[in-house]
Amino acid sequence: MKLPLLAPPDASLLWLDAHRVVAGTHRRPLNGTPTEDQLAQALAALPPGPTRWVVEDLWTPSVLMRDLTELPRGAEAQEAFFKWRFTQALALETPHFVQALEVEPGAWLASGIREDLRESMLQLSLRLDRTVHTLTPRWLYLYNLLAPSLALPGMLLSLSPVESGRYAGTLVAWGRTLCLLRQWSEPLDAEGWMEERIAPSAAFLQRESRPPQQLFIWGAPAWPDSGLATKLMDDRLVFGESR
Template identity: 70%
Template sequence: MRLPFLQTQDPSLLWVEGHRIQAGAHQRPLSGLPTEDQLAQALAALPAGPTRWVVDDLWVPSVLLRDLPELPRGAEAQEAFFRWRFGQTLALEEPHAVQSILVESGTWLAAGIREDLRETWIQLSLRLDRGMRALTPRWLHLYNQLAPGFDLPGMLLSLSPAGGDRYAGTLVAWGRTLCLVRQWSEPLSPDGWNEERIAPSAAFLQREARTPQQMLVWGARTWPEGTVPVRCLDDRAPAGEVR
């Protein structure tokens, strides 16, 4: 099931990860959040008009909120409720702007970005006549590109390199639809990921009758085999189709 989360058909895509930024033919390395000058240079490489941003997972944390059969009435009340549940679930101290979408009955996907960071990016894009039409975490962009081919339960790793063959990032899994989202800012080696994060997640999914049949990996060229068969995705052209 594809999740139409902040989606748009606008082809002007800005791809921003902690280690690189790409817009059209413009690409340069980064070492963390981009400066306004770095963003301005990248946006200038795109056509004027609306832009779509795909950004590092760790800047837009995501969580599945379960057991929500009823919500407060009214759009403002629901927005406040999701913002509260999101901050409470992730123990966040800074205020976040939160977007949510229904995944299945009683379960919602919520993703948020620091309000100050979101406002800075929106204002910068507007000043350059490249207003932000959508802002999507990298894992969800990958999931939505791959989702039409999901016939069997599986897992996806969306990784951010941290140097020394270590990675932070996101693990998501699906059965009939998205059923697990877990994120770690602490980097681990691939063997550490397999032992401490992937194997326990696969065991949980097996108990839920959603045993993953394959694990797709974005952000690492190779990955050691573990409890789930592995296929590494080509991450050399982030603005193109995922293969």
């Protein structure tokens, strides 16, 4: 099941990881949030027209909200409600722009981005006449990319290399639809992810009668045996070119 609200339109792709920016053949290392000059150089490498921005998970936190059977009436009231729930759930101190999408009755996916970061990106795009169609978290872009082939319950790891062999990032899982989302800014090596994050998540899904049968991994060159059918995703899958 794709999540249509944030599905990518027909536009050029600007890819922002915490450690790199990719725009067509333009690839440059990053060390955290890009500067305006770095973004301008990347956008200049793309054809004229609209762009879709795929943004580092740690800059675009997400949360699944469950058992929301009654919502405030009116678009503005609902927007304020989801923003409040999102801020409370993640204990955020800085204001975030939040989008929410119902993934099944009573369950909503909310994704946000710091308001100042979003505003700087939009203002830059306006100055350069490069319309932004979407700002999508990396994990969600990858999930939507996989969605047509997700015949079995499974997991996706969207990883951000922090230092040699250690990763922060996102774990999502699905059965009939998205059912689990967890994010960690603290880096662990692959064995730590297996022991402290994947195994407990798989145990939870087992209790929920949604045991995962496959594991997709983005951001790591290799992965230890997890007991699941494992596929490493690489740049060729996303960018359509050889490394």
